[in-house]
Amino acid sequence: MTALDRVAILGTGQIGTMVGMALRAGPQLGVKEVAVWDRDPAAMDACQRRAGASRLLKGPRGALDSDLIILATPVAQIVELIRELGPRLAPGQLLLDTGSSKLVVVRAMRQYVPKAAGAVGGHPLCGGSEPGPWAADPSLLQHATFVLCPVRADPPSLGTARRLVEMLGSVPLELDAGEHDRLLARSSHLPHLVAAAIAEMNGEVPTRALFSSGLRGAVRLARSDPAMVASFVCANLEEVRAASRDLRLQLDRLLAAAASGEEHLVAELERARLRALQVGVN
Amino acid sequence: MTALDRVAILGTGQIGTMVGMALRAGPQLGVKEVAVWDRDPAAMDACQRRAGASRLLKGPRGALDSDLIILATPVAQIVELIRELGPRLAPGQLLLDTGSSKLVVVRAMRQYVPKAAGAVGGHPLCGGSEPGPWAADPSLLQHATFVLCPVRADPPSLGTARRLVEMLGSVPLELDAGEHDRLLARSSHLPHLVAAAIAEMNGEVPTRALFSSGLRGAVRLARSDPAMVASFVCANLEEVRAASRDLRLQLDRLLAAAASGEEHLVAELERARLRALQVGVN
Numbered sequence: 010m011t012a013l014d015r016v017a018i019l020g021t022g023q024i025g026t027m028v029g030m031a032l033r034a035g036p037q038l039g040v041k042e043v044a045v046w047d048r049d050p051a052a053m054d055a056c057q058r059r060a061g062a063s064r065l066l067k068g069p070r071g072a073l074d075s076d077l078i079i080l081a082t083p084v085a086q087i088v089e090l091i092r093e094l095g096p097r098l099a100p101g102q103l104l105l106d107t108g109s110s111k112l113v114v115v116r117a118m119r120q121y122v123p124k125a126a127g128a129v130g131g132h133p134l135c136g137g138s139e140p141g142p143w144a145a146d147p148s149l150l151q152h153a154t155f156v157l158c159p160v161r162a163d164p165p166s167l168g169t170a171r172r173l174v175e176m177l178g179s180v181p182l183e184l185d186a187g188e189h190d191r192l193l194a195r196s197s198h199l200p201h202l203v204a205a206a207i208a209e210m211n212g213e214v215p216t217r218a219l220f221s222s223g224l225r226g227a228v229r230l231a232r233s234d235p236a237m238v239a240s241f242v243c244a245n246l247e248e249v250r251a252a253s254r255d256l257r258l259q260l261d262r263l264l265a266a267a268a269s270g271e272e273h274l275v276a277e278l279e280r281a282r283l284r285a286l287q288v289g290v291n
Numbered sequence: 292m293t294a295l296d297r298v299a300i301l302g303t304g305q306i307g308t309m310v311g312m313a314l315r316a317g318p319q320l321g322v323k324e325v326a327v328w329d330r331d332p333a334a335m336d337a338c339q340r341r342a343g344a345s346r347l348l349k350g351p352r353g354a355l356d357s358d359l360i361i362l363a364t365p366v367a368q369i370v371e372l373i374r375e376l377g378p379r380l381a382p383g384q385l386l387l388d389t390g391s392s393k394l395v396v397v398r399a400m401r402q403y404v405p406k407a408a409g410a411v412g413g414h415p416l417c418g419g420s421e422p423g424p425w426a427a428d429p430s431l432l433q434h435a436t437f438v439l440c441p442v443r444a445d446p447p448s449l450g451t452a453r454r455l456v457e458m459l460g461s462v463p464l465e466l467d468a469g470e471h472d473r474l475l476a477r478s479s480h481l482p483h484l485v486a487a488a489i490a491e492m493n494g495e496v497p498t499r500a501l502f503s504s505g506l507r508g509a510v511r512l513a514r515s516d517p518a519m520v521a522s523f524v525c526a527n528l529e530e531v532r533a534a535s536r537d538l539r540l541q542l543d544r545l546l547a548a549a550a551s552g553e554e555h556l557v558a559e560l561e562r563a564r565l566r567a568l569q570v571g572v573n
Binding site: 085134135136137154156180182189192193195196197199200201202203204205206207208209210211212217218219220221222223224225226227228229230231232233235236238239240242243246249250252253255256257259260263264267268270271272274275277278279280281282284285286287288289 | 417418419436438471477479481484485487489490493499500503504507513515517520522525528532534535541542545552553557559560561562564566570571
């Protein structure tokens with residue numbers, strides 16, 4: 010099993026920084042070093058100020074000294090980093106990512122990481138809507154689901170990844186990458202676009218006084234980091250398109266119920282209300 | 292100008308109850324009585340327990356003794372109550388409502404309330420997503436926009452309605468009923484249906500562990516009272532349909548941007564992010 014003495018984190022946005030902070034905040038975890046890199050020096054500096062890093066790297070290849078390399082950039086850069094670092098990984102090293110789209114990541118890992126080294130696709134479901142290292146809050150990792158997508162039949166790598174997830178206080182959930190992407194398109198990726206669409210629709214200045222707490226909730230996801238959202242949407246575009254078709258069908262159903270009488274719409278909304286209550290409160 | 296000594300509230304859900312609580316909590320406001328009625332005896336009882344009522348009425352016509360009658364039921368019942376009570380109003384009495392769709396209400400007021408009596412369409416933008424009298428929180432009325440839609444050129448009625456709104460701590464905003472409905476379809480009515488649609492799309496049980504705080508925000512409006520939502524959607528269905536077409540066009544635009552390259556989607560999302568920040572934080 011891979012040691013976890015030396016960890017490198019590439020990408021020090023909200024997630025990378027909170028993972029670094031969590032690993033360094035628990036000396037009992039036994040992590041001796043968290044080396045970080047980000048292509049934005051200000052983000053790297055902020056991560057260090059928030060105690061998310063014990064060492065700054067000069068470039069992504071500096072991570073090749075580490076036992077575990079966590080890729081926490083937007084998805085497109087994760088794929089680029091897998092291409093660059095994957096073939097250079099040694100036996101016993103493990104590559105893990107935190108991107109919100111998993112099929113493109115797992116495919117790149119399968120292609121570029123030698124079998125002797127390990128690779129697992131990961132996705133912690135704990136981001137807040139405000140981007141960047143200053144928004145990092147390691148307590149969000151506590152009890153959060155951390156999806157792990159196997160790259161190959163590789164129990165030792167999965168075991169190490171599970172150990173890391175538990176060190177972070179999160180709950181590992183093993184899931185096929187394609188299934189992850191299908192579900193996340195509906196629960197996260199499309200809702201990000203819908204929030205952006207609703208924000209755009211309400212851009213008229215005279216409406217400002219009409220903004221309600223309901224609208225603030227409906228557009229909250231549109232406050233996320235555009236680069237991050239664009240990257241996971243583009244990496245999962247077919248499923249996002251399918252989810253968009255589902256949404257239109259659901260809306261058509263609700264509008265048809267409304268047209269056939271208030272009591273029909275009430276029945277539809279009663280069912281949706283139970284679903285919404287299952288999603289939980291925050 | 293109409294006196295505001297005796298107020299009647301018909302409908303003691305979240306809004307009716309919070310208005311009653313606000314009027315009774317400030318003795319300096321000079322309201323001597325808040326008489327309430329709801330077709331659900333439990334809701335009426337809850338309103339009284341929360342100190343939102345000084346007297347319970349046996350039926351809606353009991354309100355005809357009051358200086359001001361506030362209709363705070365779902366929109367369809369507001370229209371029924373206008374039909375029942377409007378023709379019986381005496382000179383100097385004022386009828387006001389709190390429904391989320393205004394054109395059907397203002398039209399019914401114009402038809403059924405004699406010119407000698409007064410009527411104004413109203414909509415306080417302060418509901419929380421949890422329904423019912425127990426969710427009533429009068430502090431939500433503080434600084435909230437309270438739309439007032441004129442029924443006729445009737446400055447005295449509007450003056451009285453403004454006075455009431457200011458007594459509640461809210462901010463009056465005079466707006467044409469049709470314009471209100473057009474804007475609210477986009478900022479509230481359609482977003483309620485979208486939240487319900489997203490909740491429905493995520494109904495598969497195995498996805499439970501994948502629910503994120505982002506999804507909880509996206510479906511929050513689906514936790515609203517189905518009867519209330521169905522009523523304002525059905526009363527404003529043409530504008531809600533138009534808003535739904537707008538939403539689809541916005542989504543098409545975002546998906547086309549994604550298909551033409553990540554940087555195009557980033558540019559769209561940057562703009563939506565500024566809009567979302569204008570909507571505000573909660």
